[in-house]
Amino acid sequence: xxxxxxxxxxxxxxxxxxxxxxFVVGMAGMxxxxxxxxxxxxxxxxxxxVFLFLTSVGFVEGRLAPIVTDPSVPASAEVYSNxxxxxxxxxxxxxxxxxxxxxxxxxMRLYKKYHSxxxxxxxxxxxxxxx
Amino acid sequence: MKTDNWFxxxxxxTNGDSKPLHEPQAHVEFPKKETPEAPEAPFxxxxxxxxxxxxxxxxxxLMVVSMFCCGVLILxxxxxxxxxxxxxxxxxxxxxxxxxxxxxQGVQEVGATNLVTNIILxxxxxxTYGESCVLFLGATAVIMLMAIDRNNTTKKDLEELEETExxxxxxxxxxxxxxxxxxxxxxxxxxxxxxxxGHLSPGGGFAGGSILGGALILCETAFGVKKVxxxxxxxxxxxxxxxxxxxxxxxxxxxxxxxxxxxxNIIPLGKPGSILSAGIILPINVAVGLEVACTMxxxxxxxxxxxx
Numbered sequence: 001x002x003x004x005x006x007x008x009x010x011x012x013x014x015x016x017x018x019x020x021x022x023f024v025v026g027m028a029g030m031x032x033x034x035x036x037x038x039x040x041x042x043x044x045x046x047x048x049x050v051f052l053f054l055t056s057v058g059f060v061e062g063r064l065a066p067i068v069t070d071p072s073v074p075a076s077a078e079v080y081s082n083x084x085x086x087x088x089x090x091x092x093x094x095x096x097x098x099x100x101x102x103x104x105x106x107x108m109r110l111y112k113k114y115h116s117x118x119x120x121x122x123x124x125x126x127x128x129x130x131x
Numbered sequence: 132m133k134t135d136n137w138f139x140x141x142x143x144x145t146n147g148d149s150k151p152l153h154e155p156q157a158h159v160e161f162p163k164k165e166t167p168e169a170p171e172a173p174f175x176x177x178x179x180x181x182x183x184x185x186x187x188x189x190x191x192x193l194m195v196v197s198m199f200c201c202g203v204l205i206l207x208x209x210x211x212x213x214x215x216x217x218x219x220x221x222x223x224x225x226x227x228x229x230x231x232x233x234x235x236q237g238v239q240e241v242g243a244t245n246l247v248t249n250i251i252l253x254x255x256x257x258x259t260y261g262e263s264c265v266l267f268l269g270a271t272a273v274i275m276l277m278a279i280d281r282n283n284t285t286k287k288d289l290e291e292l293e294e295t296e297x298x299x300x301x302x303x304x305x306x307x308x309x310x311x312x313x314x315x316x317x318x319x320x321x322x323x324x325x326x327x328x329g330h331l332s333p334g335g336g337f338a339g340g341s342i343l344g345g346a347l348i349l350c351e352t353a354f355g356v357k358k359v360x361x362x363x364x365x366x367x368x369x370x371x372x373x374x375x376x377x378x379x380x381x382x383x384x385x386x387x388x389x390x391x392x393x394x395x396n397i398i399p400l401g402k403p404g405s406i407l408s409a410g411i412i413l414p415i416n417v418a419v420g421l422e423v424a425c426t427m428x429x430x431x432x433x434x435x436x437x438x439x
Contacts, residue, residue: 006213013218020208024201031197060226061219066246067332071238071403077231080246082223084230087251091262094337094423098269101430105276108434109145 015056023049036107036117040100047096051089058085145276242400242409243330252335252412256383263422267376270426279437292436300355311353318346322420329416330409336419343420344427351428356436363428372425375418382411382418 010017022045029042059081066083068075107117114122135143140152216222237249251259279289322342329335351359389396401408432438 001213006210009213009215009217010209013212013215015218016212016215017209020205020212023208024205027204028197028201031201032194056218057223059219060221060223065333066234068238068244068246068403071244075234075238075246077234080234082226082230083233083246083250086247087255090247090251090337091258094262095265098265098426101434102269102272102276104434105273109276113146 013056016053019049019053019056022046022052034119036110036119036122037104039119040103040107043103044096044100047092051092054085054089054092058082238403241412242403243412244404245330245332245335247333248330248335248409248412248416252415253386256386256415259419260379260383263376263379263419266422266426267372270372270429273430273433277433277437284437296356303353303355307353311349315346315350318342318349322346322424326416326420327406327413330412331404331406336416337423339416340420340423341427343424344431347424347428348431351432356432368425368429371421375422375425378418379415379422382415386411 026042026045026047026049029045030039033039033042063081064079066080066086068080110122111117114125116122116125233250233254234246237246237254238244241249241253243249243252279292322339322345324339325334325342326336326339329339347359347363386396388394396410398410400410403409407413
């Protein structure tokens with residue numbers, strides 16, 4: 001595969017490309033930030049990347065949104081785009097909301113105890129507590 | 132020493148004890164901070180691993196390795212994207228006989244004209260039930276961690292909370308209050324519309340429930356927590372939350388039982404496209420919507436005030 005071909009496919013799959021970049025941005029945020037709150041935000045970036053990718057996979061050029069306008073005519077799979085990834089993304093969004101709330105609650109408890117959001121500081125203080 | 136029961140261990144664990152299974156040492160127990168005024172001894176940067184020169188080198192090399200990992204990952208992901216089928220083509224992997232069946236048979240078999248609703252609430256209804264349970268568990272965990280009880284608050288915290296409440300009630304803006312009075316019924320109506328039209332148009336339980344929860348949050352911002360508490364207190368919250376989940380469980384169990392044994396479903400499907408159609412979808416949407424609204428409001432109020 002030539003480089004020009006690869007670039008052309010990347011441009012055509014623009015949503016998948018954007019989601020790949022967004023995923024790595026989120027992962028870098030999780031690795032390089034020492035602030036717990038920023039880590040949770042970066043996790044949200046990664047979630048969004050996955051949702052963007054799944055949604056883009058379900059789209060088929062020239063087909064309608066999967067809502068039957070005339071129920072008396074039998075629906076044909078050639079008319080409507082794929083409804084399955086949309087349902088999966090909905091599941092994912094709800095789970096990510098619960099997960100974000102749970103991790104933020106844990107972060108707030110840590111802040112109440114150690115008065116800091118810095119992960120290294122929290123680790124050191126907890127180790128000193130144990131010694 | 133008296134052995135703790137499991138609940139005390141759980142409480143210790145949520146309070147930050149890393150070894151809840153062992154007996155607490157004298158200095159591991161976390162005393163309530165009675166005098167938080169005394170300035171905390173400034174965090175000493177003593178001879179820690181991270182600050183020593185050897186530690187700095189480790190830190191730097193770790194940084195380089197992580198950057199390298201991120202670079203490799205983005206290259207691999209982009210290369211994978213380059214081998215994927217083109218965006219919008221009908222040769223994508225998910226466009227297969229499964230979704231074809233959902234599109235072609237969905238309206239006759241389940242009855243809702245919104246095919247996504249068909250899939251998430253009936254074909255994959257068990258999966259969505261698990262998702263509602265995740266939401267329920269998320270709210271429960273947040274309540275467990277954030278609720279004010281005697282283990283995690285001091286008198287001073289309570290006084291501060293009361294002070295803030297007083298300040299807020301004094302400074303509550305007249306404009307916000309009047310605008311809320313006008314907007315509130317409209318937002319509630321819109322939320323209910325989206326909730327009850329989930330099988331006919333985009334929307335459904337999760338979207339409508341979020342709007343209802345937002346309306347409750349707006350009400351709290353404008354009129355204060357006491358006004359909301361007069362019609363939405365602990366009891367109502369628990370009844371709605373558990374009731375909605377049980378209603379969902381009963382409906383989905385009935386559908387699975389009937390479908391698996393080839394029995395006749397007594398819930399009529401109705402005429403596709405009308406509001407009273409699609410069998411179990413409408414009650415399930417309402418149940419999910421109530422669940423989501425309660426969860427949204429609980430997240431908001433427990434993060435802010437620590438009490439419903």
